[in-house]
Amino acid sequence: MKHIHVELGKDSYDIHIENGLLDRAGDYIRSLTKSKTLAVITDSHVDALYGKRLENSLQTAGFRVHRLVFPAGEEHKCASSLLDLYQSLSDSGITRSDYVIAFGGGVVGDLGGFAAATFLRGIPFIQIPTTIISQVDSSVGGKVGIDLPSGKNQAGNFYQPKGVLIDPTLLQTLPKRFIHDGMGEVIKYGCIRDLELFELLEGLDDEGIFDHWEEIIERCCKSKADLVERDVLDMGERMILNFGHTIGHAIEGCYGFGRYTHGEGVAAGMSMLTGVTEAMGLTKEGTTARLRKLLIRYGLPVDVDASAEDLIPYISNDKKMRGNHMTLIILKEIGKGRLLPLEAEELPKYIRKKVAP
Numbered sequence: 001m002k003h004i005h006v007e008l009g010k011d012s013y014d015i016h017i018e019n020g021l022l023d024r025a026g027d028y029i030r031s032l033t034k035s036k037t038l039a040v041i042t043d044s045h046v047d048a049l050y051g052k053r054l055e056n057s058l059q060t061a062g063f064r065v066h067r068l069v070f071p072a073g074e075e076h077k078c079a080s081s082l083l084d085l086y087q088s089l090s091d092s093g094i095t096r097s098d099y100v101i102a103f104g105g106g107v108v109g110d111l112g113g114f115a116a117a118t119f120l121r122g123i124p125f126i127q128i129p130t131t132i133i134s135q136v137d138s139s140v141g142g143k144v145g146i147d148l149p150s151g152k153n154q155a156g157n158f159y160q161p162k163g164v165l166i167d168p169t170l171l172q173t174l175p176k177r178f179i180h181d182g183m184g185e186v187i188k189y190g191c192i193r194d195l196e197l198f199e200l201l202e203g204l205d206d207e208g209i210f211d212h213w214e215e216i217i218e219r220c221c222k223s224k225a226d227l228v229e230r231d232v233l234d235m236g237e238r239m240i241l242n243f244g245h246t247i248g249h250a251i252e253g254c255y256g257f258g259r260y261t262h263g264e265g266v267a268a269g270m271s272m273l274t275g276v277t278e279a280m281g282l283t284k285e286g287t288t289a290r291l292r293k294l295l296i297r298y299g300l301p302v303d304v305d306a307s308a309e310d311l312i313p314y315i316s317n318d319k320k321m322r323g324n325h326m327t328l329i330i331l332k333e334i335g336k337g338r339l340l341p342l343e344a345e346e347l348p349k350y351i352r353k354k355v356a357p
């Protein structure tokens with residue numbers, strides 16, 4: 001078992017990483033609370049695979065369990081699902097001394113966490129993430145929210161969980177494309193602050209990573225915890241986690257959120273931006289080639305067909321824009337990211353159209 005403490009004063013919590021932890025979740029949650037009742041918020045996909053197993057573990061530890069299941073998919077991270085969840089929490093008799101468990105990928109963590117943050121003005125909650133992106137990133141740091149018709153994550157808050165339980169064996173049922181999707185975020189951590197992780201990934205492949213998940217997840221969560229401790233409200237250092245995301249989100253949006261997954265968009269975004277910053281002399285020579293080689297190794301795109309003109313309209317609505325200013329994250333070299341403040345008018349020059357053949 002690996003433990004990482006996230007020190008946030010009264011909002012501090014621990015992240016636990018261990019193969020098979022799902023079956024011990026009940027004991028762990030029992031050590032945190034005397035409450036009798038838990039609401040497990042999950043989606044139809046995770047519930048079918050693992051819902052009963054989690055419920056058994058929780059019941060064995062003496063909890064009464066309500067499983068609140070909504071349909072899987074980003075399109076359900078919306079206001080109407082949130083209202084349905086409030087009603088289900090109310091029907092289940094959940095009170096402020098009970099706990100909510102958000103059990104699933106990023107959509108479940110964001111929606112379930114936001115329901116927990118706002119129902120009865122806040123119910124304590126635990127994250128049990130089941131995808132790579134949620135295990136290495138979104139379950140830690142307290143960002144919760146829903147999408148609005150005008151954009152992703154546009155209604156939300158910071159609300160820290162009481163604990164994060166990560167069972168890497170749950171990744172075994174992920175389809176290959178979602179392994180690759182998650183690797184986009186894992187490679188990002190290597191790029192921005194963990195050269196050793198980047199080197200570890202260079203020596204592995206799609207199959208090899210399965211023997212190293214505990215270590216990979218621990219490295220990413222340590223970076224995430226450190227950044228969250230320094231900048232919980234995402235006003236400074238934490239923004240470095242957005243490397244690849246400004247162009248990545250634009251790629252996802254430009255193709256209607258159907259063609260590229262989040263991790264694929266981030267991968268292409270990291271590669272395209274680094275190609276530009278290296279050509280400008282802001283990034284050490286050879287960085288782009290090394291990054292692209294690793295992305296290709298994990299089945300990720302390094303470029304897209306859309307032009308800068310196609311992508312820019314999808315950036316202007318981005319949360320990273322503050323007034324006319326924004327912060328772009330670039331690499332000095334592999335393992336060292338930095339924040340680059342920009343005026344909005346300067347952005348187009350950081351988006352190049354095509355990778356040279």
Ligand code: GLY
Pocket residue numbers: 137138140141143234238241242
């Ligand atoms: N996923 C980026 C952050 O939590 O800041």
